[in-house]
Amino acid sequence: MRICVINPNTATAMTEVIAVAARSVARPDAEIVAVTSPMGPASIESHYDEALAVPGLLRAIDDHPDHDGYLIACFGDPGLDAAREIAVAPVLGIAEAAMHVAAPLGRGFSIVTTLDRTIGRAGDLVEHYGFARQCRGIHACDIPVLELETNPATADILEKACREALHADGSDAIVLGCAGMADLAHRISDAIGAPVIDGVAAGVGMLSSMAAMGLRTGTASGEFASPPTKIYSGPLEGFGRT
Numbered sequence: 001m002r003i004c005v006i007n008p009n010t011a012t013a014m015t016e017v018i019a020v021a022a023r024s025v026a027r028p029d030a031e032i033v034a035v036t037s038p039m040g041p042a043s044i045e046s047h048y049d050e051a052l053a054v055p056g057l058l059r060a061i062d063d064h065p066d067h068d069g070y071l072i073a074c075f076g077d078p079g080l081d082a083a084r085e086i087a088v089a090p091v092l093g094i095a096e097a098a099m100h101v102a103a104p105l106g107r108g109f110s111i112v113t114t115l116d117r118t119i120g121r122a123g124d125l126v127e128h129y130g131f132a133r134q135c136r137g138i139h140a141c142d143i144p145v146l147e148l149e150t151n152p153a154t155a156d157i158l159e160k161a162c163r164e165a166l167h168a169d170g171s172d173a174i175v176l177g178c179a180g181m182a183d184l185a186h187r188i189s190d191a192i193g194a195p196v197i198d199g200v201a202a203g204v205g206m207l208s209s210m211a212a213m214g215l216r217t218g219t220a221s222g223e224f225a226s227p228p229t230k231i232y233s234g235p236l237e238g239f240g241r242t
Ligand SMILES: O=C(O)C[C@H]1NC(=O)NC1=O
Pocket: 009, 042, 043, 044, 045, 073, 074, 075, 076, 113, 114, 115, 118, 145, 177, 178, 179, 180
């Protein structure tokens, strides 16, 4: 089976972090194809970034047909519904996947994301995916996405934020709110003595199981059918379905 893991920002170093996390849980019979978005923001930290990240991630899906699953490796799960219209295999976002894995691990989980301004979007996704009862709090560690890799204090700052979130919320697990944190999940879990869920690993695990079950999508009708044929002009020329 082949699982396509897409970093919707253009930071190739972050794609490498994502690829390592994805391959750490991949089944022996699963090939992980890690892709960096061909166009868009260097990182996604606002609604504006999120909107401008979608064309690139949709192009990445178009450029990688016939895979058995697609993972949108950005905690805002940008373009998830649009991706489901054009992919013929299951598509997950890492926020969605992480919440599904965290929920059975106790009575409640907390989310620790990057900037304060992304807390609202994370809360929208908690509501949208139906985890309002289990999500006990959403916190920011105040490290910008691209500084996660460059700030030498990232691990200590994030560990402190996760420990404080766990105790303040009375949670049983932590969800990491950025794909760029994927390489720190095990270290932080050991340090705080609680499960810490990275959505990249969670998503690869879920998609691999779905592929092993033979679950395909690409329904010819319904909300996630292929988009109607039309012209897309300007920089979006070449998008669309013929
Ligand atoms: O929303 C965030 O802060 C995290 C999100 N941004 C990004 O470029 N990759 C992510 O996972």
